[in-house]
Amino acid sequence: MRIIQTISTDLSAGGASVADWQVKAAVELLDAGSTVPFIARYRKEVTGTLDDIQLRLLEERLRYLRELEDRREAILKSIDESGKLTDELRGAINAATTKSELEDLYLPYKSKRRTRAQIAREAGLEPLADSLINDPQQDPESLAGTFLNAEYEVNAAADALAGARAILTERASQDPVLVAELRERLWSRGKIASKIAPGAPASEAAKFSDYEDFVQPVATQPSHRILALLRGEREGALSLELAEADPRSEEALAEARRGYETAVAHSLGIKAATDAPAGKWLAQTVRLAWRGRLLARIESDLRTRLFEAAEEASVKVFAANLRDVLLAAPAGNRAVLGLDPGLRTGVKVAVVDATGKVVDISTIYPHAPANKWDAAVATLVRLAVKHGTELIAVGNGTASRETDKLAGEVIAKLTNKPVKVIVSEAGASVYSASALASAELPDLDVSIRGAVSIARRLQDPLAELVKIEPKSIGVGQYQHDLTPAKLDRSLDAVVEDCVNAVGVDVNTASPALLARVAGVGSLLSRNIVEHRNANGPFATRRALLKVPRLGAKAFEQCAGFLRITGGKQPLDASAVHPEAYGLAERLLAAAASKDQSVGSLNAGDFVTEQFGLPTVKDVISELVRPARDPRPDFKTASLKEGVEKISDLEVGMILEGTVSNVAAFGAFVDVGVHQDGLVHVSAMSNKFIADPREIVTSGQVVKVKVLEVDPARKRISLTLRLDDEPGAKVERNERSSRPQRGAEPRVPRTNNAPARGAKSATQREAKPSTGGNTAMAEALRRAGLGK
Template identity: 55%
Template sequence: MLPTIEQRLASELAVESRQVIATINLLDDGATVPFIARYRKEVTGGLNDCQLRLLAERLHYLRDLDKRRASIIIAIEKQNKMTPSLLNALMHAENKIHLEDLYLPYRTKRRTKAQIAQEAGLQPLAEKLLCNPMLQPEKVAISFLKEPFTTDQGNNPGIKDSKEALDGARQILMENFSEDAVLLQLLREYIFLHGIITSKVIEKKKAIGIKFSDYFNYSESVRSIPSHRILALFRGRREKILTLSIHLDSETRKPEWDTPHNPCELLIAKQLGIKNHNRPADQWLSETIRFTWRTKILPHLETDLMNALRERAEDEAVNIFARNLKALLLASPAGPHVTIGLDPGLRTGVKIVIVDATGKIIETAVIYPHPPRNDWDDSLSILKKLVEKHRVTLAAIGNGTASRETDRLIKDLIKQYPELKLTSVIVSEAGASVYSASQLASLEMPDIDVSLRGAASIARRLQDPLAELVKIDPKSIGIGQYQHDIDQNKLARSLDAVVEDCVNAVGVDVNTASSALLKRVSGLGSKVAQNIVTHRDAEGMFVSRTALLKVPHLGEKTFEQAAGFLRIMNGNNPLDSTAVHPESYPLVNKILVSLKSDIQTLMGNIHLLKSLSPSHYIDKKYGVPTISDILKELEKPGRDPRPAFINTIFKAGVEELTDLHPNMILDGVVTNVAAFGVFVDIGVHQDGLVHISALADTFVKDPSTIVEVGQVVKVKILAIDLKRKRITLTMRLTDTALSNH
């Protein structure tokens, strides 16, 4: 019997069944992954968030598999075709592909040539020739002639001569062979190891498909082709520029009909016990094998493999997107500073929004320092007055059109008026325009013109990237590869999980957070998040976590899931500002009693806390993992896991592509990590590419092991293509430039 779902998951994750069973019970009871990972370590045996995410994903797959298995068994039983061996095979099928292979002969399908041949009574002829190759095919076939007739399925043309009889018998055998689950699996495994995927350009599409020119005549091994090339090939096929096919590595060109059997045809013959000893029916059977491979099995497996390749590429693309998103969301926050956000523009001007330390808009303006108006001095004067008036300490400049010109404006301001003590930062504005026109932005900033909302978002991104970026659909941030080519539901599920994990890892100030941020907290959805904001607006700030229970639809269960991730700063209970869950407050009180101390003395007292032994406080409710987490949290209460803020300063005088030259070494910021390399912003409006081969002196299999989004790196320019606006970079600073401009 196939192991249970719990046993299979335990084996896959290399953990104990009891851990899996406990986790499944928690998930089924509505617990979230962040809650389980942080506050139920004793129950799960310490499974981390990555293990829990994988377990939840595989649990969903295996439950779907079992549902499909049950429906297939019912369907076959209704046909009265179930046998003990078939049932055993179905019960032991470990994946959906194998399950569907077994179901293939019983699947309802359109009337096939094999079925028409069976209706005409040719099944015995097929069986005779297969079992006894000593028979003369033409002589045996002559006794199976039949006049046309009609069946419940429709008209049947009958059998007018021996050739038609043999063709019909071949169709029967071909269908039987191509629906043999064991044979299909053997062939699938072989072609995966020895298959070559090939792309050809459609001749009439060469001119319009020039961006796919690398793939006009391209071949690569099925098992080793990287995800980005798979997705590129599929995009070329979808846009009807390329045709794709799969063939064996032993076949350098399309084989002739009378060439010796290829390895897969030999595998079919071996599996079915067919051998060519020059007996009367051997040649006919040999050709039947070739027909089966070329017209039935290869097309079927080609479709299967193409789907498998696409799924593999999608999974990797989703993982890359998820890693990039996590790095971006957990980027360093500049913190609660009064900030001026500038959304650069030329003709439309530079949009300005000033936000206070909490992100609240306090003033807006528009200046026109750039062509065609060139009001540089007036713009400087306006900026000076705004910065002085609101005591602004940070300037966040969007990295779009006119960003370097606007950066130069702010640097001019800083140079002329050093007493302002202003610091300028270039901020990615990807997705800001999408957010500006969104319903959420309208609700948050109903009195602010849509053209100014982007500047507000840019300022807030600098203060706290996580709190602002959660308002934007992750797919609009531009940090993936071929994101529109992959399963959007799969991508959305993965990105939602990343956002949830990041938000809960950092924690949320319940008195300042937007509903967009609150809804990502464990256990809270959109409705409860909005209810929290509405209650806060009506009743004032929350002074304790327990006060959240007064929010409509926020019951005990929701409170249990969410409370540990919500922070009440300067509230009635100092523990409410930490990651210590309210359910563990009695434990903290127990520790305080044993120490004859108070919470204010204990919090932050690293020396005292490190001297405590978690095992000393174990009881039926609290184990070492929970106690250790609490003591660690009390050492640095409410600590932010994100790194300290570091400002990146681009090289002065490098603002356009024409300012670059080969061998120039620059600082840059990683904006995207793909399977084939890394994109780096060096301050010239056009990101450069560091190919995977130029990331390090040693072989790099995965770029994410070297860098992450937001990281500051030093790069050297190898080449600049002004016409195509491409910059080739290397992180191996000893490399030499490829060419001149």
């Protein structure tokens, strides 16, 4: 119950009130093997309509808190076995809410190697330390002379005093209350400072030049800046410290340190007695305890805290961007000519038909050194005519704009004008060399597989990108600095949620796509495909139960997300779960008897013990708009002719581009020059923006103005405020900070298909898809559904 209450409090902090019973119900479902997509979609009554985002937060927090409870039990057991567990200590351990608090309490009782303080205690020096604290009027040298112990090599007063000091510094460092107080004080009042490290290579120093003489409050640093500072230190470019105050001001630093040392003295029971004989020795002891012991430990703790907070924010940014890319608008069932640009090695060409099947391949050499431009145009024209190409997908890598120009010339020679689109190559090479690609395209060279992937990801970004490790899609910030397990969990959850939100045609989906369906996984996905290949398409959802090892539990989890178009049961093509088919039929019968549409029925009239109001409303919504695709309509953006490289850019230009990545500090926009430009968060709106995603999302088409171009450093500064004057002082929106651009990495561009959000005036809407949704809707209508 402690875990459940903690989670409900955490979730409620996000805005919506979440009760303990909702968390308890969700935890029970998760423990019983239910997946988040299934719970979010088909168990709304049980959890009080917790959505997938809340459930993912719950799942992650549950993992942490259970690890915390396991550690709590282990610590209690260890201390109890040592015979040192008191009721007061047990209460403190049970009250700890974080792992760091637990470790603070456990530190004095840990089994560890003998310390200087422990040896000093064995030598009988603890009474010396206590005596000097209790009566500082004593002379330290004289008193210490009475504690000599040759057996422990305490042969002089200085040795005894050193041992007593070791005892006091350890005592202070193991005081959990003191450590917690000073940790929070340094967090809230301290400064993080950096400068270029002595001897740093010139290239690294230049990369991190914005962090020279950098001093900022510890607690207010954004995630990207913390990760940049830590990376700079790790690469030897920066010297980094957490200081009590601005280290450039000796007066401020000295004043701050006095406050910390006063707290240490109070913890040890030392009273102000600077004029007493032992006063100087005690003051030095306090100073060493803080600067030599406590500060180092707390700085290490806060570095971990800074990294974890920055990591948490970065993972969220990565996950949000990945969601936008995966849910980008699909071009649908259209023939696509995919071009994987290259110079010396040529442009790889793959044509896929409306189903994604490879129907033709080629390699052309339009660029230097071969310069066979006319032959390349002729080849592409021939392929486009032969296969009725409707779209041309151009990869955004090396020679992308040159190849885009080639595609434009090809289109000019065609009667039926296909639409050309710049498509992200991110992860295409990873896929091409993978075992999955070898199984899917065994007869194609690795280089040609990249062109196939580029073409297919235009048809359906989700279906193609699930074949690639999420980290390779390149929409994160500092992703290589993050904990792999945590990042993988978060990204895998996003992929799973996206796949299940859209739904999967079980008779056409690849094993990679099926593996992401709730309750399926890699083993069952292979079994489904093997059964499909051996026995033909599935006629009903119930037929899935014939797949080896796909039992009742797996069927319950996956059935609602798998679609069967043109099967025996029209509802199998919808998002209605088989367990609710009876409810759907009652709704349809009621609508028919009243000669009205399903959508006009009162959902409350159909609530039963099994199906509550949320489920009834979902079923009605699905019958009204069967198998609706949550993704936006497919649109494309126009890149400016003649602007192909960074040197072609001019300050003041207004360009159209695609948001390739959204970070905490702003958004990167692909304007077609092989280097994404940055729109800082302060240049997105005239009002305060806390999160760039309030304005843009990955894949969105936007108009931007060029404010600054730095070809040498490959930096492009852009603004969404088209009335901003280049060179003029940019008005920062309230509370936004100056961008720390020196160490912001170049972030790879992503899928060029626009996502949800504002639309550009020059976007061209492509022809509507004639895929499975339309066929399913027609089947439902024939069966009297979807009225």
